[in-house]
Amino acid sequence: MPNPCQPIIDKIRALEKQKSELNGSNEFPGVPPGLIPPSPIDHHGPELEALNKQLLQEAMNLNACLLKGVSPVPMVMSVKSISCRNANDPGPFESDEPYVLVYVLNLPSLANPALPSPKVVLVGPLSGVDAKETHPAPANILWGINGAPATIPNPDDIILLVAMLENDNAPPASVRTAVEVAMGPILALNLTSIGNRAEFVARLSNGMQGAIQTAVKLGLPDPDDQIGTVQELRISRLDVAKAFHFGNTTLDLTFKGDDSHFKVNFQLKRP
Structure with a gap:
């Protein structure tokens, strides 16, 4: 039986992938990561904040979805x-x-x-x-x-x-x-x-x-x-x-x- 919450799970995975890619992005193409100078500006700050808010909301949506349709089964x-x-x-x-x-x-x-x-x-x-x-x-x-x-x-x-x-x-x-x-x-x-x-x-x-x-x-x-x-x-x-x-x-x-x-x-x- 398919999990009715799977669409939310898929969305969370997609958002986590976006966040991972954003955190791992190189703002200095061609320069080895170890040689990238520290930047006083976090160019991804607003994007990461938006992703975190979406992840939090989807986590809440997932919890609400999981609590629905639970049948008593032996555990x-x-x-x-x-x-x-x-x-x-x-x-x-x-x-x-x-x-x-x-x-x-x-x-x-x-x-x-x-x-x-x-x-x-x-x-x-x-x-x-x-x-x-x-x-x-x-x-x-x-x-x-x-x-x-x-x-x-x-x-x-x-x-x-x-x-x-x-x-x-x-x-x-x-x-x-x-x-x-x-x-x-x-x-x-x-x-x-x-x-x-x-x-x-x-x-x-x-x-x-x-x-x-x-x-x-x-x-x-x-x-x-x-x-x-x-x-x-x-x-x-x-x-x-x-x-x-x-x-x-x-x-x-x-x-x-x-x-x-x-x-x-x-x-x-x-x-």
């Missing part, structure tokens, strides 16, 4: 890869072993026992991760919450809380279990704030943060290091629309701490 959300910019254990004889914990909650399940219960998913640990490397994540499914593709009627109903850790002595599977068990009473204690999504997510995030700090002590005397703090991976209606029309879309979260810098790449796709 899968997974961690696709983990990138390391700065390692937690730098040096020639030691590499990082990062892993990700994701708390997955489907709000309608709180009123419908037939739906899958909240859970914590462990992704990793990866081995031999050094600075400036990207490693594919092992097979995992965050959504559907039961491990199978599922529709996303309302993205606001899905809460994904993500934590990045670096494995030292704690067994990651045991850390996952401890956090999942702890999140049960944390969820129950904070149900009174469920009407305010932002507050509810903040309370769950703080609770998960504390649960992780307790769980990593399973690795005493050398507990696992948490990189940064718990973050929400927020799926928007536009993300769902992009996955519907294009087959997949990606989202990123960045975690920094203890001189470490990691990026977790997620993919939402139609199977």
Whole structure:
């Protein structure tokens, strides 16, 4: 089935090509680019500004188009890869072993026992991760919450809380279990704030943060290091629309701490 937004996509590509050609144009024909003297006048300024305005407008048109005609179809959300910019254990004889914990909650399940219960998913640990490397994540499914593709009627109903850790002595599977068990009473204690999504997510995030700090002590005397703090991976209606029309879309979260810098790449796709 042809994408109804394709004409807008084609127009954006044409505008981007014009912009690229304009940026790469040589105002001094016959003179090698490295020898072109700096010019105090930007001859292309007005043209570039006009192109940027057109690109912005067409991007808005594309988003509006993508949000139309989206049918509920099964989708899968997974961690696709983990990138390391700065390692937690730098040096020639030691590499990082990062892993990700994701708390997955489907709000309608709180009123419908037939739906899958909240859970914590462990992704990793990866081995031999050094600075400036990207490693594919092992097979995992965050959504559907039961491990199978599922529709996303309302993205606001899905809460994904993500934590990045670096494995030292704690067994990651045991850390996952401890956090999942702890999140049960944390969820129950904070149900009174469920009407305010932002507050509810903040309370769950703080609770998960504390649960992780307790769980990593399973690795005493050398507990696992948490990189940064718990973050929400927020799926928007536009993300769902992009996955519907294009087959997949990606989202990123960045975690920094203890001189470490990691990026977790997620993919939402139609199977």
